[in-house]
Amino acid sequence: MFFDIEPSNGVPIYDQIVRQVKYAVADRSLRSGQRLPSVRELATQLAVNPNTVVRAMNQLRNDGVVESQRGRGMIVAAGALEQCRRDRRELLATRIEDVLTEALRSGWGPDEILRVVERKLKTLPAKLPPAITPETESDS
Amino acid sequence: MFFDIEPSNGVPIYDQIVRQVKYAVADRSLRSGQRLPSVRELATQLAVNPNTVVRAMNQLRNDGVVESQRGRGMIVAAGALEQCRRDRRELLATRIEDVLTEALRSGWGPDEILRVVERKLKTLPAKLPPAITPETESDS
Amino acid sequence: MFFDIEPSNGVPIYDQIVRQVKYAVADRSLRSGQRLPSVRELATQLAVNPNTVVRAMNQLRNDGVVESQRGRGMIVAAGALEQCRRDRRELLATRIEDVLTEALRSGWGPDEILRVVERKLKTLPAKLPPAITPETESDS
Amino acid sequence: MFFDIEPSNGVPIYDQIVRQVKYAVADRSLRSGQRLPSVRELATQLAVNPNTVVRAMNQLRNDGVVESQRGRGMIVAAGALEQCRRDRRELLATRIEDVLTEALRSGWGPDEILRVVERKLKTLPAKLPPAITPETESDS
DNA sequence: GTGGTCTAGACCACA
DNA sequence: GTGGTCTAGACCACA
Numbered sequence: 001m002f003f004d005i006e007p008s009n010g011v012p013i014y015d016q017i018v019r020q021v022k023y024a025v026a027d028r029s030l031r032s033g034q035r036l037p038s039v040r041e042l043a044t045q046l047a048v049n050p051n052t053v054v055r056a057m058n059q060l061r062n063d064g065v066v067e068s069q070r071g072r073g074m075i076v077a078a079g080a081l082e083q084c085r086r087d088r089r090e091l092l093a094t095r096i097e098d099v100l101t102e103a104l105r106s107g108w109g110p111d112e113i114l115r116v117v118e119r120k121l122k123t124l125p126a127k128l129p130p131a132i133t134p135e136t137e138s139d140s
Numbered sequence: 141m142f143f144d145i146e147p148s149n150g151v152p153i154y155d156q157i158v159r160q161v162k163y164a165v166a167d168r169s170l171r172s173g174q175r176l177p178s179v180r181e182l183a184t185q186l187a188v189n190p191n192t193v194v195r196a197m198n199q200l201r202n203d204g205v206v207e208s209q210r211g212r213g214m215i216v217a218a219g220a221l222e223q224c225r226r227d228r229r230e231l232l233a234t235r236i237e238d239v240l241t242e243a244l245r246s247g248w249g250p251d252e253i254l255r256v257v258e259r260k261l262k263t264l265p266a267k268l269p270p271a272i273t274p275e276t277e278s279d280s
Numbered sequence: 281m282f283f284d285i286e287p288s289n290g291v292p293i294y295d296q297i298v299r300q301v302k303y304a305v306a307d308r309s310l311r312s313g314q315r316l317p318s319v320r321e322l323a324t325q326l327a328v329n330p331n332t333v334v335r336a337m338n339q340l341r342n343d344g345v346v347e348s349q350r351g352r353g354m355i356v357a358a359g360a361l362e363q364c365r366r367d368r369r370e371l372l373a374t375r376i377e378d379v380l381t382e383a384l385r386s387g388w389g390p391d392e393i394l395r396v397v398e399r400k401l402k403t404l405p406a407k408l409p410p411a412i413t414p415e416t417e418s419d420s
Numbered sequence: 421m422f423f424d425i426e427p428s429n430g431v432p433i434y435d436q437i438v439r440q441v442k443y444a445v446a447d448r449s450l451r452s453g454q455r456l457p458s459v460r461e462l463a464t465q466l467a468v469n470p471n472t473v474v475r476a477m478n479q480l481r482n483d484g485v486v487e488s489q490r491g492r493g494m495i496v497a498a499g500a501l502e503q504c505r506r507d508r509r510e511l512l513a514t515r516i517e518d519v520l521t522e523a524l525r526s527g528w529g530p531d532e533i534l535r536v537v538e539r540k541l542k543t544l545p546a547k548l549p550p551a552i553t554p555e556t557e558s559d560s
Numbered sequence: 561g562t563g564g565t566c567t568a569g570a571c572c573a574c575a
Numbered sequence: 576g577t578g579g580t581c582t583a584g585a586c587c588a589c590a
Contacts, residue, residue, distance in 0.1 A: 004245075012565060019242075027247030038577065049567045054579075062342065069427065071469075071575035071577045092243050093256065098149075099235045100260050102159070105144075106228050107167030110261040116233065117257050120240050121250040128244055147349065152589065189351075189590040292580060299522075307527030318562065329582045334564075351562045351590035368526050373536065375519045378429075380540050382439070383512050385424075387447030390541040396513065397537050400520050401530040408524055432574065469575040 005046050013048055017056035019091065022065060025076060025084035032081060036066065036074045063087065145186050153188055157196035159231060162205060165216060165224040172221060176206060176214045203227065285326050293328055297336035299371065302345060305356060305364035312361060316346060316354045343367065425466050433468055437476035439511060442485060445496060445504035452501060456486060456494045483507065 005016050024030040036042070039057065043050040057074060060066045065084060067077045077083075103113045143160050145153055164170040176182075179197065183190040197214060200206045204223050206214045217223075243253045285296050304310040316322070319337065323330040337354060340346045345364060347357045357363075383393045423440050425433055444450040456462075459477065463470040477494060480486045484503050486494045497503075523533045 023246035073577060088246050095239045096256060097260055099239050100264055103232050104265055106163035114261060116236060120237055121254060124240055125244055125250060192590055303526035353562060372523050376536060377540055379515045379519050380544055384545055386443035386508050390545060394541060396516060400517055401534060404520055405524055405530060472575055
């Protein structure tokens with residue numbers, strides 16, 4: 001698994017982890033039943049304190065995305081795909097709505113906003129890393 | 141002036157004030173030379189801690205949007221319109237870029253995103269209050 | 281507010297706090313809008329680390345029982361009463377069901393179990409502290 | 421022997437094993453002198469870590485419920501029946517007392533609690549598997 | 561003052 | 576080995 005954590009870009013680290021895991025599940029980069037790296041592993045891998053990872057995992061468990069098995073680690077929960085699709089849609093819809101609301105209130109018209117969005121959508125994708133992917137454990 | 145402050149929607153209150161003032165200027169709802177309500181007035185009007193208003197005003201002064209006039213409170217600065225237009229463009233562009241980046245990373249395609257934006261742009265404007273307007277203090 | 285925390289009786293401290301707050305709300309000892317003692321206050325009062333209180337508060341917020349107001353403290357949320365009644369019913373029903381299941385499986389018959397329960401219900405109440413109550417801020 | 425282990429229902433697996441063995445003895449489903457399956461057998465049968473079974477067996481030995489017989493595995497100890505009846509009574513009484521205490525503290529009255537218990541006692545038994553029974557190893 | 565986040569590190573139960 | 580809990584303590588944004 002590849003995470004792209006940016007310490008203090010405003011979004012708390014634990015929340016970045018939560019979102020990225022959810023997005024990875026929603027995008028089928030992570031699948032139900034799949035085992036996650038241990039808390040300690042993840043922590044070193046992300047160069048982050050284990051407690052921060054624990055906090056993210058707690059929230060993910062709360063949200064039905066992962067299950068912990070005592071002494072054995074965490075796995076992606078059964079209904080995780082549907083859950084994460086819902087969560088993704090809601091997380092993004094809310095953020096989009098917020099920004100559009102702010103833009104409209106600022107006096108921009110819908111057309112003006114749409115033009116900016118379209119332009120960004122043309123230039124942004126090229127810059128982005130090729131989406132989070134699991135280790136190719138295609139056959140192991 | 142009418143502000144629409146939402147405590148704990150994630151955006152700090154002082155920042156909401158800063159943005160709304162800038163947008164009002166960019167949108168000509170506030171004009172250069174116009175007097176702003178006093179800190180105390182604003183604070184009670186917004187049901188907010190006076191320190192919070194002070195903080196917002198400090199930032200607005202720093203950004204060249206308002207000027208304090210000896211003993212008479214704050215007025216909208218001379219070059220405020222151009223400044224606020226720039227600020228508005230940048231504030232919104234940044235937020236839009238951020239949300240689009242997150243959406244693209246989550247696995248959504250540009251088309252999918254665009255569809256959501258278009259849909260929201262059709263439904264949102266109707267719901268919004270009729271843009272922030274100054275009290276018709278046509279000349280006071 | 282009076283809490284009765286027993287460090288390591290098996291139930292995690294943060295969970296004891298969560299339950300007791302919920303029960304207090306369900307029992308109207310705490311009411312919507314009421315301000316909770318600050319995290320630091322509660323921590324010293326309960327002789328517990330502030331982080332432990334924070335954890336409890338996070339869960340309570342997640343469960344819609346409290347709301348945090350930045351820089352101002354935490355208050356009991358609007359719909360908290362209904363929420364906590366539901367939570368209480370569920371928490372207790374689950375525990376009761378679990379213990380009855382275990383008893384039935386152990387070979388005890390329903391009558392035998394019922395007798396024990398009735399006996400305990402006669403002797404226990406007298407031993408218990410007089411329910412958690414808020415500081416009598418009846419009129420302050 | 422049939423066990424019904426539920427990983428992560430809160431009760432540690434080793435403890436579930438201990439309790440179920442004790443209950444089986446108390447209920448005469450297991451009798452003194454009867455041989456228990458080997459650790460390995462039990463572990464695979466329960467889909468559980470062998471160490472977990474070992475731990476359970478150690479505790480059962482400590483509690484005088486089983487004895488290891490040189491080279492022949494474990495058998496149910498001589499005084500096991502009386503021991504397990506006592507243990508069962510105590511295990512269940514403790515759990516019942518705990519849950520009743522929590523319920524009373526939460527503000528429920530004894531009558532309210534009793535009603536819930538009675539209702540559960542009517543619906544639960546039907547749902548339960550037909551009590552733990554030994555494989556009819558009538559004599560092996 | 562308030563809550564929110566994070567680190568460092570310990571200890572524990574469990575498998 | 577695994578996750579879960581807790582402490583101690585720092586630093587920050589916010590009001």
